[in-house]
Amino acid sequence: MTTSAAESATEAEETFPYVRQCPFTPPVQYDQMMEEKLQQVTLTGSGLTIWTASDYHTIRQILTDPRISASRKHDNFPFYFIAPPEYRTETSFIGYDGTEHTTTRRKAAVTFTNRQVKRLRPRIEEIVNEHIDKLLALDPPANFHRIFSLAVPMTVICELLGIPQDEHDFFIKHGTLLLGGHSEPEERQAAIVEVNEYVNNLIAVKEKEPGDDLLSRAMAEYAASGEEYTKRDLFNMIRLLMNGGHETTASMLSLGTAYLIEHPDLKEKLIADPERHIEGAVEELVRIATIGDTAIPRVALEDIEIAGKTIKKGDGILCLGLAGNRDPEVFPEPDKVIFERGSREHLGFGHGVHHCIGAELARLEMQIVWTTLFQRIPTLRLAKPFDEIDRKEGAVIYGLWELPVTWDK
Amino acid sequence: MPKITYIHPDGTTSVIDVPIGETVMRGAKLNGVNGIVAQCGGGASCGTCHVYVDDIENAPLPPMHGVEDEILYETACPRQENSRLSCQLPVTDDLDGLVVHMPETQL
Numbered sequence: 048m049t050t051s052a053a054e055s056a057t058e059a060e061e062t063f064p065y066v067r068q069c070p071f072t073p074p075v076q077y078d079q080m081m082e083e084k085l086q087q088v089t090l091t092g093s094g095l096t097i098w099t100a101s102d103y104h105t106i107r108q109i110l111t112d113p114r115i116s117a118s119r120k121h122d123n124f125p126f127y128f129i130a131p132p133e134y135r136t137e138t139s140f141i142g143y144d145g146t147e148h149t150t151t152r153r154k155a156a157v158t159f160t161n162r163q164v165k166r167l168r169p170r171i172e173e174i175v176n177e178h179i180d181k182l183l184a185l186d187p188p189a190n191f192h193r194i195f196s197l198a199v200p201m202t203v204i205c206e207l208l209g210i211p212q213d214e215h216d217f218f219i220k221h222g223t224l225l226l227g228g229h230s231e232p233e234e235r236q237a238a239i240v241e242v243n244e245y246v247n248n249l250i251a252v253k254e255k256e257p258g259d260d261l262l263s264r265a266m267a268e269y270a271a272s273g274e275e276y277t278k279r280d281l282f283n284m285i286r287l288l289m290n291g292g293h294e295t296t297a298s299m300l301s302l303g304t305a306y307l308i309e310h311p312d313l314k315e316k317l318i319a320d321p322e323r324h325i326e327g328a329v330e331e332l333v334r335i336a337t338i339g340d341t342a343i344p345r346v347a348l349e350d351i352e353i354a355g356k357t358i359k360k361g362d363g364i365l366c367l368g369l370a371g372n373r374d375p376e377v378f379p380e381p382d383k384v385i386f387e388r389g390s391r392e393h394l395g396f397g398h399g400v401h402h403c404i405g406a407e408l409a410r411l412e413m414q415i416v417w418t419t420l421f422q423r424i425p426t427l428r429l430a431k432p433f434d435e436i437d438r439k440e441g442a443v444i445y446g447l448w449e450l451p452v453t454w455d456k
Numbered sequence: 457m458p459k460i461t462y463i464h465p466d467g468t469t470s471v472i473d474v475p476i477g478e479t480v481m482r483g484a485k486l487n488g489v490n491g492i493v494a495q496c497g498g499g500a501s502c503g504t505c506h507v508y509v510d511d512i513e514n515a516p517l518p519p520m521h522g523v524e525d526e527i528l529y530e531t532a533c534p535r536q537e538n539s540r541l542s543c544q545l546p547v548t549d550d551l552d553g554l555v556v557h558m559p560e561t562q563l
Contacts, residue, residue: 111485111497113477153521156500160526268522391495391502402499 063088063099063365064127064341066440069433070302070447071335072382077101077370084354090127091441097125097363098356101370103377103394105354106343109366110399114349116144117401121346125363127441131236139283141291141401148400150274154265155284156404158207164407167203168415174202175415179423187453188430196300196450197293200412204292207408208285209253209260217245222294225286229448239286246282261288288405295338296409298439298446300416303332305450306384307417309433313384314421321418327389329413334393335384338445340369343397368394426455458552462489462507465560474547480556481505481542491558498543500524504562505542506531510555512538517545533559 065074080086084102089095100106109115118124119135119142126134135142140152157163178195185194201215201222210218224230224238249262257263262285269276307314317324343366347358358364371394373381378388396403403409421427429436430451437448457473460483464470474483484492484505493504500523509515517540524544528535542556 107497111482153500153523156523157526159501160523161503161530162526272521396496397499399497400499402496402501404499404501406496406501 061089062091062094063097064091064441067369067438067445070438070445071306073340073369073373077367077373080367081370081373085356085358090125092128093126095123095125095363097123097365098358099365099367100354101367102354103371103374106366106368106371106394107398108353109345109364110343110397110401112351113145114347114351115345115364116348117148117345118142118144119344121361121363123361123363124346125344125365127341128443129232131232131239133236133239137239137279137283137286139280139287141287150272151280151284152400152404153272154268154276155261155288157268158261158264159404159406159408161407164411167207167408168411170206171203171412171415172419174199175412175419176423178202179420183424183454187456188451189453190449191304191452192297192301192447192450196297196304199300199416200293200296200409203296203408203412204289207261207292208288209258209262210249210289214245218242218289218293222290225290229442242286242289243282246285247278249285250278250281291403292405292408294444294446295403295405296412298338298444299333299336299409299413301447301450302336302338303329303413303417304420304427304452305429305433305436305447306332306335307421308427308429308452310384313386316386317417318421318425321422324386325414325418326410327386328384328417329410330389330391330393330395331384331386332413333395334372334378335382336445337369337372337393337395339395339397339443340367340445341365342443343368343401366394368397424454427452428454458547458549458554460547460551461553461555462491463555463557464491465558476547476549478547479543480507480545480547480551480554483547484542491562492542493562494543495563500527500541500544503527503531503541506533506559506562507540507542507556508536508559509538509540510557512540515554516548516550520544531559532561532563 065076080101084105085100088099100109119138140148178199182194197219221238221242224234253262317328345364347362349360351358375381396406430453439446460472460474462470470489472483472487481494495504496502524541528539
């Protein structure tokens, strides 16, 4: 059967995920969807028909309803790309429910509490400054995304996990394959195998010589709770934290930096009084970009009445944070970044028991970057019009493939 | 259904029947009891569902794990001997009659 280009275009428009109008403006389809709160869409890749939730309160309700599962094992789990079988089973706690979720997440969560994260501030400041030095040592223009945005969070998460510096490139490459929109299914599968082999070796090292790192602490937490871990538990956890800990923050660093450059009034306001504005600025940039818009998938375990509709047992659901974060009743003038409202009530880090484990770490990294970057490079600007920069449409974590910048030497 | 008593900072009380399987936090949130914010929705990440538990020595609560312990050092109102995160307290029959005091502020 042949399909004309026009028909293909229509088809492409009709399958989900839809294309954002700009990285900070939801797809046009969202206006209508937000009025309906819950609606059915057809997914790209899997072709499944699933529900999308696009209303702030509906999303929060779904994400705290124990009748709704995060397990990837369900047949209708809303994958919108071809997922290797490991994506269903080797998920670690992001794909667990109930007690299994709580007990597994706990092993890692001790490292990410606000109190623990605050202790990292001096070291993160050092890492940020070192990477600004690296950028400034180059002749502009340079790709900020690769040199800075990917490298800073990767350095932080590797130090936290106990992974040596010289392995960072390996993880950047594999992280992009696992979460990026440009990889092939075979590449994703091979990446899982390679990362697992690496982490397997690392576990052997830490078992012999525990260090001051997450992996060693997680093993100690297992011992303290009288539970035995398998290597599979640990390498799935590490792979989850590695992906969650760098790709996401990297995306936000590039998007937020571009947003501030493109909005000089906000940038100047932030530079003038970072102490007053930085926390609000970070919350608002996370809200306006909501990079995990298509990254909160669920499946109903029972028939559930919600927002006047019935989600049937087994139906897949995607909670569209980008839409929920535009609810004008919760965030008046939702398309504007308003530092002063600086609310943590947004859905940018999710909601409920699966709320981003690394939210405090990500916040701290962004706060440090945006208080330091423009102070040190006041002339930092884009080296290419923002609307010509290649975006990660259709990726699990939204972002930019590059961010060409320049500055006065 | 187990009854949980929530005592507000001004001394007023809300007595709520909380279904088994919910948490002490969700019992408040689902019934419009102000005083528990639960910003993260139960992820043990934000420390805004802090409560002080009456007679904690005799309350049949699950043991406190490392994460909850860590977070309780960072709550808006100071931690006391009887501090817990209400999102980490699943409601069971044993919890019938539990009394929790809500702090002056969660933020």
